[in-house]
Every structure is written in C-alpha cells, then in structure tokens.
Amino acid sequence: MAGxxxxxxxxxxxxxxxxxxxxxxxxGVADRPVRLVRSGEVAAAVSPVPEADFSQAALKAHxxxxxxxxxxxxxxxxVVESLAARTTVLxxxxxxxxxxxxxxxxxxxxxxxxFAGLLARLTGHAEWGVKVYVERPAxxxxxxxxxxxxxxxxxxxxxxxxxxxxxxxxxxxxxxxxEEVLRRIDAExxxxxxxxxxxxxxxxxxxxxxxxxxxxxxxxxxHELAEEFRRRVRRAAEDAPGVRxxxxxxxxxxxxxxxxxxxxxxxxxAAPG
Amino acid sequence: xxxxxDDDRPLAERQVALIDLLDRLLSGGVVLTGDLVLSxxxxxxxxxxxRAVVVAIREEAERSWELGSLEPLAPGTExxxxxxxxxxx
Numbered sequence: 404m405a406g407x408x409x410x411x412x413x414x415x416x417x418x419x420x421x422x423x424x425x426x427x428x429x430x431g432v433a434d435r436p437v438r439l440v441r442s443g444e445v446a447a448a449v450s451p452v453p454e455a456d457f458s459q460a461a462l463k464a465h466x467x468x469x470x471x472x473x474x475x476x477x478x479x480x481x482v483v484e485s486l487a488a489r490t491t492v493l494x495x496x497x498x499x500x501x502x503x504x505x506x507x508x509x510x511x512x513x514x515x516x517x518f519a520g521l522l523a524r525l526t527g528h529a530e531w532g533v534k535v536y537v538e539r540p541a542x543x544x545x546x547x548x549x550x551x552x553x554x555x556x557x558x559x560x561x562x563x564x565x566x567x568x569x570x571x572x573x574x575x576x577x578x579x580x581x582e583e584v585l586r587r588i589d590a591e592x593x594x595x596x597x598x599x600x601x602x603x604x605x606x607x608x609x610x611x612x613x614x615x616x617x618x619x620x621x622x623x624x625x626h627e628l629a630e631e632f633r634r635r636v637r638r639a640a641e642d643a644p645g646v647r648x649x650x651x652x653x654x655x656x657x658x659x660x661x662x663x664x665x666x667x668x669x670x671x672x673a674a675p676g
Numbered sequence: 677x678x679x680x681x682d683d684d685r686p687l688a689e690r691q692v693a694l695i696d697l698l699d700r701l702l703s704g705g706v707v708l709t710g711d712l713v714l715s716x717x718x719x720x721x722x723x724x725x726x727r728a729v730v731v732a733i734r735e736e737a738e739r740s741w742e743l744g745s746l747e748p749l750a751p752g753t754e755x756x757x758x759x760x761x762x763x764x765x
Contacts, residue, residue, distance in 0.1 A: 472698075477697070479701060496707050510708060610695055
C-alpha cells in the first residue's frame, strides 16, 4: 500500500479460520484492519501504518511521547490479546515494521523453523506477572510498645532521632520480609512454572504505586496450573507486614518469546506437589 | 484449543497498567530486524529515549532458580504517590 508500511504484531500457527475469528473487527495501530500473512504453517498478523509515523526520525520522537506511545502499545497489545484468545501467540517487540507484506512473508519464510519451535514450546502456557513491593512506611510510624519512648521526652531533637530510627528499622524489617516473600514464592511455584524471567523493578513516573517495587518477575505457567499458581503466590504473600504482592495476567508470553534455554531440572507442566 | 481457561478475561476489556505493558513490549517480544526501525542495534536508543518516562528494559532474563542469584535487595531512594494495597488475581 503506497505510503504505508506493514506493522507486524505477532507470529501464530496458521489456520484457515483464524483471521476471521480472531481478527474480524480488530483494529490495529493506525486504526486499520489487521490481517494474516501466511508462510506455510505460520502466519504473522499485520496492518498498514503510515510511513510518516514510522520513519526513523519520527519513531525516535514518538517513543518519547507518551501520548503516542500509550495508544500504540495498547493497540499492539489488543491485537496480541485477540489472537491469544484463540491460539498460541509469539508476540513481537513494539514497532516491528516491514516495507510491505511481501517482506513480512520473506521474514516468515526465513524464520519458519525457529517460529515453529518457539510456538511449540509456548503452546498451552500463559505468562503471569508477580510484583513484590515494600510499602511506604507511615510517615509517623508508631514505635513498637516495648521500645516506646517515655511520654515526657525532654529533648525534641532526641525524640525526633528516635522516631527516625524506628522508621528506618521498620523499613529494614520490610526489606527483610520482602526477601523472605521472594524465597517463599520461589519455593511455592517451583514445579508449577516452566520458566521465569526477571524484569527490572519498576521505577519512575509510571510506576504509580504506594510502595517500592523490589521484584518484577514473569512466570510461564501451563494453563491448567494457572489457578494453583496464583493461589500459591497469594499464600506466599500472607503474613508479610510492609510487603505487598501484585499478580498480573494472564499475558501472552511476551517475556518468553525468545529462544530460551529450558530450565534445567524443571518439569514442564509438572503436577503440583 | 482455548489458551485461556474460563478466566477473568473479558477480551480487550482488561485495561492493563501501561508500565506492565511497556515492560513487555519494550523488553519482551521477539526481536526481529525489521526493514526500517528498531533493529536490535536501536534498542539502546529506546532505552535512552524512555529513561525519563519509564525504566522498562529487561536485564538478562534470569534463568536460574538458585536463590543465590537473586539480586540483593537494597532500599531505593524515593517512594511515589498513590496506589492501593491489594493482592489480587
């Protein structure tokens, strides 16, 4: 299509009805219909995007512009999700763009064996996110009773220092608790998850939570074990003062969409035990 | 095949947090050298571009289950506003 590139979302196993069932009515990044480009047993979901938005210079600027980045990321994700509801999906990184559909087909052709292998490994699995936070301490933490200062503190400076010390102690305790929670999660999900990937802890303006993110992990879990996985992660988060655990998902296997080494000693889809 | 069981999954209804999405879209997903942009060599550019906005670049994916490999937890510098306490599915 003149003036357009082919934005590529994901690679999937090809099936004749997939385009209609998964992509009918789905709109992509530039609000255009999404279709499948096929090469043998695999296919890629593509939609046309304006060249002007995806030139090198334009993209550099766009990537720093949240007002562009967010809708683009959400559109990308929505296409991936629509496919994931029907089949195994190999998501591609944001803004993977080809000159046209013919080039997409050539890319598929060249990577067919690799894609088929990755899809086979991911079949029957979803990704779950597990984020561990150290909560922000209350600004006026009440010191524990056994170390409570006398009510009459003659020196305000000393009283202040004592309070600060209590706050620091509470925070140190929460960090230790977070480490313990991570150990518990690790022990609880061993044998349930096929793989784990670690993301950088979330910081910055978008990390909008009431605590500090200390672990930002992703687990690849067989569908039939998802409920048990979540139950165990929640259990690991119990009795952990000052620590919060968030579970997100199910996600398409974004964090596992690369040739990875199978975890040694991990049984894929092992029965909970 | 139904990849997602029964789950709480109203399609495209789940508004995921942008930061969780960017973790996955900017540091996950298959990296193919497209025809024009964001080849693997350009990933650093993304890292730089987004530094002000979000830190979402994955370190080498940990493939070890040895707890010894957990990065030591060290208190950061600053907390941010907002949020709610929950453990939710």
